[in-house]
Each structure stands twice: as structure tokens, then as C-alpha cells.
Amino acid sequence: MALTVPPPRTSLPAERDRCAEGERRGGCAQWYEQELGWATAGVAPVRLLTGLRFDALVVPAAAGHAALRRVGRTGPVALMGRRMSLLVAAGSADELPGLLDWLEWGPVTLALTVLGTGGRITAPPPPGRPGPPGAAVWLRPPWPLREQEGERVLPALSGFGSRGGDAPDLVRLVDAVATECHRARLMRARTRLSSDDPAAQPLAFS
Template sequence: MVRSVPPPRRPLDPADTAPAGARPGGPVRGWYENELGWATVPGEPVRLSVGERFDVLEVPAEAGRAALGRGAPGFPVAVHGGTGGTVGTAGEGCRMRLLVAAGSAEELPGILQWLEWGAVPLDLTAIGEGSLMEAPMPPWLVPGCRRHTPVQGAAVWLRPPVAGCEVEASLPTVSAPGGAKDAPDLVRLVDTLAAHCHRVRLGRLAAQPLAFS
């Protein structure tokens, strides 16, 4: 009796595990557009339009982790880049991106001046209107526990946005009449991030070998 060899199984398609509402053929893009209502731009990898629903504050992951450890509320946070490590213990060169209310990028220089950080060199940048951000991998596509998932240079969520909720209501914003009363205060967040960015910079300077002439 001649037995036929079964055909090879096709690799697992991320679309097979896509949640309801994800667009066929593009589960990552569909999750952002359909579940969160965030605009994406054509092309691969999937990129998000910044400045419409949110802005971004970017800092070294070391400074960001320290700031989040001070009890910052649960607004969305992503990490990307680096040379190894995990989401919970990001590798060297890893960056952290904290989502803040749209328009915050324009407010950052003034906030830093008011907090007397304006003259201090800080590795704290704002990404605002007209910019693009690589879309972090949706949590349902990251195998296992996020805390133990290798970063390997890809953007992943440390605190993912919750689909079906008004994400903007959780974003840090400048306190103002008419704003979301439960949103964390942007000024306090910037002050905390600036302090930790400064400490990280001083620590790196202290670790450099002395140059002798």
C-alpha cells in the first residue's frame, strides 16, 4: 500500500488569531483603525499618525521605568529599539514612548522652561502633529507574558491601550477647564521624566573614563 505524503502545513498566520473587528489581511492595521480608531498610513511596517488622537514623549527606557515606578497612572506606554533584553528589562539603547494628549508636544518647551529645566540638556523629546510612529505589536500578537518577551528592536506595548475604550481620557494633559478630570497631569509627568533623564545623563557621564591629555 502506497501512502501519500501529507502536504506541508502553512505557517501560522497572525490573522488566524486576530480579534473580532480586525480587518482581514491586515490584523495589525485593522486593530488600530477599527478597535482604537487611530489613523495609520499606507506601507509596512504599520505606522500611526501622531498629533490627531495623541502625542508622544520619548525618553531613555531607564528614565521612563523610573518615572513609571513613581506611581504614574496607567496611560499607554511603548518601548522600542535597543540591543536585546526584554520588555520588563529593556536592553541598551532602548527607548520608551509615553502617550500624552494631542497638542502636548507644543506645550513641552514652555513646560520645561516653567519648571526650570529649559537650560538643562535632557534626552526628552516630543513627537507631535505631522509625525509618524511605528505601531507597536498589538498585545494579542505577542506570545506569552509581555514582561518576558524579547524586544529585539521591535516596538511593543508595555502598557497597551484598551480597545473599545476612550483612550484619550487616560492620557496626561495640561490641567484646564473642560479637560478630563481623571487624566494625569502632564506638568507633573514632565517634571518627573526630566528629573530621571537628568539622573541618567549624569550617571552615564560619571561612568565614562577620564580623558588625560
Template sequence: MVPTVPLVSTVPLPRRPRDPDDRARRWYEDELGWATAFGEPLRLVTGLRFDVLEVPAEAGYAALRHLGPASPVAVHGERMRLLVAAGGADELPGLLDWLEWGALPLDLTAVGAGGHIEAPPPPDRNGSQGAAVWLRPPETGCEIELLLPTLSAVGGVAGTPDLVRLVDTMATQCHRVRLRRACAQPLAFS
């Protein structure tokens, strides 16, 4: 007797119709070509067109000089999110080790493949208080992959910001912020 194998459907689940009033989602998907995650609040999928490095905003401002003027940067509360080339999140631990920052606890995180971030509202719209906002909004009509920080030796285009310099600057600034905060704490004596 031959065992029967159940048929597996390869038909994708139906997509829910887009809300015609959802201008923000249309802007990200249609004008920028960025994937968004299903549901609310609106979230951007990372790992496809870009990854995100997230640091305290205080540390992130020092790193802006290593980015091109068209590199998108968002701020969410006290955190800054810098978009880097897809795959940059995977490179972060190795870069930190190579730069000799790997042994220190830094407030520097990466969001890559399979992740998402809250989507700031498009530049022409206001978001709710406390929501993410674009400090440097993405530009429509340009290939973002060519403008984002990448490892220079791995196919970076001339003029593309260098991921190594960016990570080194952010690690240095994160460490300074951590030390400053530690020095500001009152001493506890028992």
C-alpha cells in the same frame, strides 16, 4: 483676453484596498480608531488622538507612577514611549522652560502633529525581535483622550494624569541618567 485658470481636482487619490491579513492595522484603525500611516512598517500617526513623549526606558519607568493604569506605554529598544493628550508635544518646550529644565540637554523628545511612531503589534500578537512592544497596551472601547496626561488647567478631566508632573519627573530622571552615564565614562587625558 481673460486668462484661464486650470481646474484643480479636489478628488482624493484612491485608497489601496486593505490587506485582509493585516490584522494589526485593522485593530488600530477599526477597534481603537487610530490613524495609521501608509506603507510598511505599520506606523501610528501622532497629533490626532495622542502625542508621544519619548525618553530612555530607564528614565521612563520612574514616570509610570504619574500615569493612570489605562495610559498606553510602549517600549522600543532602550526607549520608552508614553502617550499623552494631543497637543502635549507642542507644550513640551514651554513646560521644560517653566520647570527650569529648558537650558539642560535632556534626552526627552516629543512627537506630535505630522509625526508618527512605529506601531507595536497588538497585545495578542508577537512582533519581530527588537520591534516596539506595548508595556501597557491601549484598551479597546474607551475614549483614550480622557485617560491621557494633559495640562490640568486646560480641560483635564478629574483623575486625568497631570502633564506637568509627568514632564517634571521625566526631566529629572533623564538628567539623572545623563549624569550617571557621564560618571561611568573613563576620563581621557592627553
């Protein structure tokens, strides 16, 4: 009986990456670099470098969603798993510690981090392009270079008190995010306390 030997398995074509299904290698990175002027690194997946054109406030997704409902319009917002990245003006990472102190959040432990120079976030597929399961996604997508002039600016301290832009100033955004992070922390603590308190447990009858 003749045996048919299957052909050897080959790896996926090197020209494809995971930023978006079917994207040519570098296609995703080229979109960010050419359409937005953002620096990128890697291909599987593509990463967006922070500290150059923008910084990123990274918060738990639940707290981020609640904060977005409070502040309305913002800059671009990306979601990756249970973490949300809110893009803010470059240099905000250096301002955040002092800003949190000024807002009286300094002594409070918050699930809030900021990525500035040397940081990076996973690049979602460009708007309108499909991505693989579990990929990062844009909740509020970025805008091309031709639309970056004028009122559409990233939240920054320089916008404090300004009514001319679509995005809120950095002070209001950070205060909303910190409030929701703290609220989520209190809810978790309350839940743990209730589960540890015998008086809060249901009575068992034999």
C-alpha cells in the same frame, strides 16, 4: 544522473505584514483604526500617526522605566529597542517647551523629544498578539474606543490638579521624565569622569 531543479523561490505573501506574526495585510492597521480610532500609515511595519489622537514623549528606556515607577498610572506606553514612547494628549508637543521652562528644565539638555503633528511611532502588535523578534511592544496597552469614555484619559495640561482620572497630569509626567533623563545624564558623566581620572584607576604593580 538526473538533476532535480528546485522550484523558484518566492517572496513572502503580500498579504502579510510585520505588525504581528500571521496578521493579514492591514489587519494590524485595521485594529488600530477600528478599535482605537487611530490613524496609521504603512504595513511593514505599521506606523501610528501622532498629532491627531495623541502625541508621544520619547525617552531612553531606562529613564522611562524610572519615571513610570514614580508616577504610577499613565496613558499607553510603548517600547521599541532602547526608546520608550509615552502617549499624551494631542497638542502636548506644542506645550512642552513652555512647560519645561516653567519647570526650570529649559536650559538643561535632556534626551527627551516629543512627537506631534507629522510624527509617527512604530505600532506594536495589538495586545495579546505575538510579534516578530525585536518588534515594538506595549508596556501599558491602549484601550478600545468603548472604554475611552470617562476617567481613562491621556495626560494633558487640562488635567493639572485633577484627581478624577487614572493618568497623571502632563506637568507631573514631564517633570518625572525630565528628572530621570537628567539623572541618567549625570550618571553617565560621572562614569566618564571616573574612567578618565588617573586617581580613580586601579594601581598596577610590576
